Amino acid sequence: xxxxxxxxxxxxxxxxxxxxxxxxxxxxxxxxxxxxxxxxxxxxxxxxxxxxxxxxxxxxxxxxxxxxxxxxxxxxxxxxxxxxxxxxxxxxxxxxxxxxxxxxxxxxxxxxxxxxxxxxxxxxxxxxxxxxxxxxxxxxxxxxxxxxxxxxxxxxxxxxxxxxxxx
Numbered sequence: 001x002x003x004x005x006x007x008x009x010x011x012x013x014x015x016x017x018x019x020x021x022x023x024x025x026x027x028x029x030x031x032x033x034x035x036x037x038x039x040x041x042x043x044x045x046x047x048x049x050x051x052x053x054x055x056x057x058x059x060x061x062x063x064x065x066x067x068x069x070x071x072x073x074x075x076x077x078x079x080x081x082x083x084x085x086x087x088x089x090x091x092x093x094x095x096x097x098x099x100x101x102x103x104x105x106x107x108x109x110x111x112x113x114x115x116x117x118x119x120x121x122x123x124x125x126x127x128x129x130x131x132x133x134x135x136x137x138x139x140x141x142x143x144x145x146x147x148x149x150x151x152x153x154x155x156x157x158x159x160x161x162x163x164x165x166x167x
Contacts, residue, residue, distance in 0.1 A: 011065060018055055022111055023107060023114060025044055029118055030114060
């Protein structure tokens, strides 16, 4: 049981580390969104994907450890949650796990706040893009005098004559 407890403590500590790096990445992602930095957004997105994979692997191993320890502590696998297990741990392990568990919960809450902020920024940007396209579609040729490059097309009205000469 001692070996399983040590392994679980290491897994939880590693989860805290990965969540800390995810917080840094989410903060950088937020700055990239605000700065319209597409290459940085792509890089941070790839970083987040790698970090999510790390978290998934750690969570799988954590669930296995919790289930093993739950059996050792007399808890049923259905009721084997980390919080319930912490209450049944030997006294010398409780403070160590409580500290790591609290740190992990705080990191997850902070990451959740940042991700919510990022989601809102992205939704606002997508809304702005959608509105821009909507305005362009509603113009119905109103801006047809502009060519494909945004410059006014030559027309009979723009021919320089002696009367409308400005130079």
